[in-house]
Amino acid sequence: MADIMKILVVLVALMAIAFIAYWFLAPHKESTANAQVGQKGQAATVVVKGGYSPQTVVLKKGMPGKVNFQLKDSTACLSHVVFDDLGVDKDLTKKPQTTVQIPTDKAGEYDFACGMNMFHGKVVVK
Ligand SMILES: [Cu+2]
Structure with a gap:
């Protein structure tokens, strides 16, 4: 059970990073x-x-x-x-x-x- 929580936390963190990267990098690249x-x-x-x-x-x-x-x-x-x-x-x-x-x-x-x-x-x- 604890392992599943750890995986979930990592997944959420990765999604947050991807979201931030999308907002800051993608619009810039495509102008x-x-x-x-x-x-x-x-x-x-x-x-x-x-x-x-x-x-x-x-x-x-x-x-x-x-x-x-x-x-x-x-x-x-x-x-x-x-x-x-x-x-x-x-x-x-x-x-x-x-x-x-x-x-x-x-x-x-x-x-x-x-x-x-x-x-x-x-x-x-x-
Ligand atoms: Cu011209």
């Missing part, structure tokens, strides 16, 4: 971030510098959502962000931060890219 949820909705920030960081942002379904793009790159390449599916093409050079409203009425994925379709990112609604 995924969840939107910050506030009283008026949710917002995610994407830094535009030699690409998109994070590359994937996750919004919750059914809550007003937006993604704020912060341009920190001076190349013409990344000066526009294009959401083909949403008909959005924004010039990021006008303001330090440019907001794109994301429809969250249904689950889905919205790909975005630079004006020349070289760098890619994704907004996931789930």
